[in-house]
Every structure is written in C-alpha cells, then in structure tokens.
Amino acid sequence: MQQIFQRIAWLPFVAAAAILFYAARDLPTIADPNAPASTHVSPRYIESAVAETGAANMVTAVLADYRAYDTLGETVVILTAGLACLLVLGAFTPARSGPTEKKATPYEFGSDIVDATSRLLIPFISLFAFYVVVHGHTSPGGGFQGGAICAAAIILVRLVRGRAPAFRLLPTYTVAIGSIGVLVYTGTGLVSLFFEKNFLDYSGLPLPFHGGHLREMGSLSVETGVFITVTAVMVLIFDVLTMGSEE
C-alpha cells in the first residue's frame, strides 16, 4: 500500500505545477505599464515621493514612510523569530548528547589564509552595511539590507576567529539589543504622536528640518531601528545554533 503511494507521489506535484502554470498566464509581463500594479497607486508614489518624503529611492519611500506600519510589523516578526530560535534551541543546548569526540572547536578555521582574507574583507563589508543604511534614500538599500550585510560581517568574524573578538555577548543580551531596535522604531512613532501628529507621521518630529527633509530624517531613524534589530537577530540565531560548541 505504501509503495503505491510512493509510486504516485509525483502526481499532486504535477497537478499543482499545471495549475500554477495555467494561472501564471494571467500575470502581467515584467515592466508592463498597463499592469494593475503600475496603474493604480504607483503613479501617485512616482509623482510625489521625492517631494513628500525626500527619498529618491521609491522603495525606501514606500517601505519606511508610506507603509511604515507594515515595516514595524515586519521588524517585530523578525524579533519574534529570533526569540523563538532562542527558546527552542536554547532549551536543548545543555543536553547535547552524542559523539563527544568532536570536541575540537569546529567553528574556527585555523587557516592563515582565511584569517588574512577575512581581515581584508570585514572593514569593507561593515562600511558597506552602514553606507547601505545611511544612503538608502537615494540608492538601493535600507535597514533590512544593511542589517543583513552587517550581520554577515559579524558572523564572518565569529566563524574565523571564534566568538570572543566579535562582541562577546550572551544571547539574552543580543535579544535585548534587538528589542532596542524595535524600541527606536516605535519611539520615533511615539515622538510624532506626542507632537500631535499621527503615529509614525514624521512631519511631527522636533527636528530643525522642513517638508520632505524632515520625513527623510524620520525614516532614517526608523531604518536605524530596523538595522539594529536585523543585525542582532541574525547574530542571535547564529549564536544559538552554535552554542555549546565553544567554551
């Protein structure tokens, strides 16, 4: 009986693929100016995004300004994912049983070549991460992207040199840093709420700027919060996954 099921297991996949291919015929082609997505709300953003938000990169304008609520939700989701990893994996860590002959620290490559190459690369990766965040209003980038790149740099240091040289932090503290990112995000919104504007309406921020420039600064603050959260959660997941392999 089981063999029959295994024999015909490909049938549902073929059926699903056929349905997907059939449905994909109705999708508009790439860069079609008459597609529904390009005719309803996009012209509004294209015409007024620079004047309203000061961000030439419209992706950042939509992500951090027009749809700031959604991005707040995404940031909280990322923090929750990190917390879940800490809870699930951290609970199992002390009871790691199994072959104990692999006692040597496997997360440190001892090679000098790897060490020298990473020493050459890491400053540029870190600098690029900050550039991506700060310059994300005029070039492709933003908090999520910069956070991912910065986390890649920190994880590279931890892979090559161990956990000690790269911000030796307990996972509980890393979670706290990630929460600080969400706090920066919601704090920006609460400040504008305090100055009698809507939540996350950056035109209420008490900064010496006007118009689009002020909203650009507000979304930069929000992107900084996203950057902190993404970096902390990525490093946290790596720490939790490799916990118990050192010390």
Place this chain on the structure above:
Amino acid sequence: MIAPIVTLFLAMMVLCAIAALQVSDLLGAVVIFGAFSFFSAIFFTLLGALDVAFTEAAIGAAITTVFFVSAIYRTHRKVT
C-alpha cells in the same frame, strides 16, 4: 534582449533546486542551495531590484548557508 539571459538563470535555479533535492549528502545540498541563492541574486539584478539582490546574496548565499551548516553539525549529515 534581456529575456534569454533571464530564462537561462531561471533554468539554472530550477536545476539547482532539483539537484539540491536529489543529493543525499546534506552538506552538498546546502552548497547547491547557496548556488541557487546566487543565481536568484543575479536574477533580481537583471530585473533591476538591486536591494533585493544584495540582500539575497548576503542572507541566502552567506548567512543561511552558515545556519544550515550549523544545523547539520548538530544533527546528521547523511539522509537516512
């Protein structure tokens, strides 16, 4: 003009996905999955989504590979 190149990279992504499923060594599957992320990063670049592309390169090709390797080290390498 750009359509054949996009199709080529999409085909490479499908090939990588099938290969990652077929390989019985999980470490090899992770490496093939990194190649999949690399091809999809190029694909996003061709579509003009540069920020998505380097996020995919950083997360998909680098961080996820590291996470998978750590997870494999904690469990078993071979498919049983």
